[in-house]
Amino acid sequence: MAHEQETEFEMIDENVAKIFAELPEGVELVAAAKTRTPEEIMRAADAGVRIIGENYVQEALKAFELVGHKVKWHFIGHLQRNKVKKAVEIFDMIETLDSLDLAKEIDKRSAQVGKIMPVLIEINSGQEPQKFGVMPTAAEDFIHEATRFKNIKIRGLMTMGPAFGDPENARSFFVETKNLFDRIKSLEIPGVEMRNLSMGMTNSYRVAIEEGANIIRIGTKIFGPRE
Numbered sequence: 706m707a708h709e710q711e712t713e714f715e716m717i718d719e720n721v722a723k724i725f726a727e728l729p730e731g732v733e734l735v736a737a738a739k740t741r742t743p744e745e746i747m748r749a750a751d752a753g754v755r756i757i758g759e760n761y762v763q764e765a766l767k768a769f770e771l772v773g774h775k776v777k778w779h780f781i782g783h784l785q786r787n788k789v790k791k792a793v794e795i796f797d798m799i800e801t802l803d804s805l806d807l808a809k810e811i812d813k814r815s816a817q818v819g820k821i822m823p824v825l826i827e828i829n830s831g832q833e834p835q836k837f838g839v840m841p842t843a844a845e846d847f848i849h850e851a852t853r854f855k856n857i858k859i860r861g862l863m864t865m866g867p868a869f870g871d872p873e874n875a876r877s878f879f880v881e882t883k884n885l886f887d888r889i890k891s892l893e894i895p896g897v898e899m900r901n902l903s904m905g906m907t908n909s910y911r912v913a914i915e916e917g918a919n920i921i922r923i924g925t926k927i928f929g930p931r932e
């Protein structure tokens with residue numbers, strides 16, 4: 706067991722090194738850590754990962770106890786309103802803002818702890834009704850409305866795109882989200898700072914970088930397949 710674990714930890718080191726070696730200047734790696742243990746996350750941090758992405762607040766709190774401020778923490782899952790109070794305490798960015806109700810709650814809870822929370826707007830680039838995210842056509846209005854919340858700071862867009870299959874299938878979704886990003890940026894909306902475009906996962910991050918992502922979120926290629 707101890708031996709197996711050491712082998713697994715060495716794999717994390719190697720995987721992180723490989724990804725960094727091909728990462729262009731200016732592109733940030735988020736290690737998507739859902740289902741991983743705090744020890745695995747710590748190992749990724751020791752290997753040089755600077756941002757951990759978490760889908761679940763409860764899991765993040767456990768990992769945070771061990772890893773703390775050694776890394777930045779990005780929330781990348783679907784955030785429920787009753788989890789926001791805890792979330793604003795540990796997260797440095799919420800990448801998945803997708804409703805004004807949620808914006809209002811993040812604003813309120815951030816004010817209570819004296820924070821201005823950087824957020825990305827999650828775009829439902831596939832326009833699939835069963836998925837989360839703001840529809841591309843609604844994004845501009847959404848951002849205008851969200852600027853009334855003074856304890857959140859809009860910093861860009863995030864999208865999922867298809868998670869499996871041929872990475873080429875994701876390209877059109879990434880292109881569309883990049884176009885939307887550029888258009889919103891060109892509006893120079895007061896209080897909005899369009900800096901980050903978070904797209905691409907293990908199967909699609911190369912395509913995402915080609916199409917302008919400057920944050921990629923990688924789980925499997927760092928930690929191995931999820932059980």
Ligand SMILES: *Cc1c(COP(=O)(O)O)cnc(C)c1O
Pocket residue numbers: 737739760781782865868905906907908922923924925926
């Ligand atoms: C799990 C997850 C990822 C990473 O997925 P992999 O295919 O394991 O790289 C990226 N983004 C989000 C939002 C995720 O939930």
